[in-house]
Amino acid sequence: MTITGEIRSSKRRSGPPRLKITSLEVLCGILVLALLFQSRLVDLLDVPKLRTASTVFVAICVQAMPFLVLGVLISGAIAAFVPASALRRLLPSKTALAVPVAGVAGVALPGCECASVPVARRLMQQGVAPAVALTFLLAAPAVNPIVLVSTAVAFNDTPMMVVARFAGSLLTAMVMGWLWVRFGKMEWIAERALARMSDHSGRNRWAVFAESARHDLVDAGGFLVLGGLFAAAFKTFVPTAWMQTLGAQIVLGVLVMAVLAVVLALCSEADAFVAVAFSALPLLPRLVFLVVGPAVDVKLIALQAGAFGKSFAFRFAPATFVVAILCAVLSGVVLL
Amino acid sequence: MRRETQNILLVLLGGALLKISFSGMYLRYVQKSLLPLLIAAGVVMIGLALFAIVTDIRRGRAEAAEAGHEHSSRSTWFLLLPVMAVFLISPPALGGDIVNSAADTNQTQRSRNLLGELPSGDVIPLSMTEFVTRTAWDESGTLDGRRVKLTGFLLRADGETYAARIAISCCAADARPLKVRLGGDVPALPDEQWVEVTGQVVPKSANETNSWVPSFTVDSFTPVAEPVEPYES
Secondary structure: OOOOHHHHHHHHOOOOHHHOOOHHHHHHHHHHHHHHOHHHHHHHOOOHHHHHHHHHHHHHHHHHHHHHHHHHHHHHHHHHHOOHHHHHHHOOOOHHHHHHHHHHHHHHOOOOHHHHHHHHHHHHHOOOOHHHHHHHHHHHHHHOHHHHHHHHHHOOOOOHHHHHHHHHHHHHHHHHHHHHHHHOOHHHOOHHHHOOOOOOOOOOHHHHHHHHHHHHHHHHHHHHHHHHHHHHHHHHHOOOHHHHHHOOOHHHHHHHHHHHHHHHOOOOOOHHHHHHHOOOOOHHHHHHHHHHHHHOOHHHHHHHHHHHOHHHHHHHHHHHHHHHHHHHHHHHHHHO | OOHHHHHHHHHHHHHHHHHHHHHOHHHHOEOHHHHHHHHHHHHHHHHHHHHHHHHHHHHOHHHHHHHOOOOOOHHHHHHHHHHHHHHHHOOOOOOHHHHHHOOOOOOOOOOHHHHOOOOOOOEEEOOHHHHHHHHHHOOOOOOOOOEEEEEEEEEEEOOEEEEEEEEOOOEHHHOEEEEEEEEEOOOOOOOOOEEEEEEEEOOOOOOHHHOOOOEEEEEEEEEOOOOOOOEEO
């Protein structure tokens, strides 16, 4: 099942061995071409819209990379230092009960959504039930202290917003976990995501740590960049002005803000500052924006498709979208 | 993708992060407070890649490939995009385009700590955020009759001249554009030229119909270089 780089590249070899072209040669070729045509490239991008898009693209990548690195380091540490049996002891044996535990455990991962994807996948590989790992995946970026504090700072006049956000996000994560217990199918998750690490006994734990972290970083990094590309394109080329004028009507406002949260793909530590700026809108649509954003956005869908496979992401993302809207509305109606 | 190529990409990406960190370019994209994390991320990336390269060389290729079980995915190639963007294009800080295309200019929030007493003095330097917030929310007119100094870049639209500035809370993707309409003696300088303007607000000039864009009567005007921190936070 495992395809090594060696075999992959050998497929492309056609003819005598001296014509060997591997990814290494391709990379060198691209770099040389890019250097040669650098000024042409810069001229090509010297259009205000494209300039803005490239700045936003680099900004999203640069801002997310440290959190992805944090995520892969934690994931590597779990692979190397936390035996699967310890995780099983830590969590209630009944999955339905372990789901809320995982939701609350999300408080302990101080990062945005990019950090939680590699960690959730590693938890699955270590034998944690998918429902539990997915709950953690959804809860961690939304309920951790950094996000709550930044929400409190942004909405300093309406402290209930923090409580409502916490409740809405935790509820979303737990409902998705329970839904997975009831309806989830293992075959939706790509086999490679669940492939257990080979037996490490005898190998240096630090080497396992470094190799797992490196492998996750390479794997997830590309998808993060892809997500950043989509988000930058949306932000720059899709006019959002009309969305905000429509938003003044409450039902429409909720839907519009939910869609906006998906396409803008803001970091969960920053979205509160953006939400507070939509001052023309009532609080409820803005709460929906805060609950949907960390649970499902284009950057996250790309990362999930990379980590768990496409057939997972295309079921999980829409379901999360609907559940997050409902949970946010419920929490908003009760608490705001 | 081969392991060697992945490692080279990681070194390049880590190098790109370190380059923008040490050259100060990172301020075009993210908040100042992210700097230690950026440096750490760059160092970790390069460290992980170098560690893999060294162990591969020590062990010999065949065994390393077996140990690393690669389900090589083509998506890893995307890592090249930010690398090339940083090293070859180095996109500039956001400017006029984002202000012109934004519908939500001057969205500020009412906030107690921003609406305290103004400091005394002949000319009060204010951030664009504070100035715009006060013109929109402060009904007691603390700004009226006071000379204020603002820093921003010039922008012309619909026959008017504006001084604009962008505020971010995390990265350039969450940019909040701010602008002030300039009246009085404004020299003809190119768009996006950074300036320091001193003058007074036209009382009650920011209202809902003009999207809370206040008018500002300029009495002195100095072109300046782009500040090290292009965004307010």
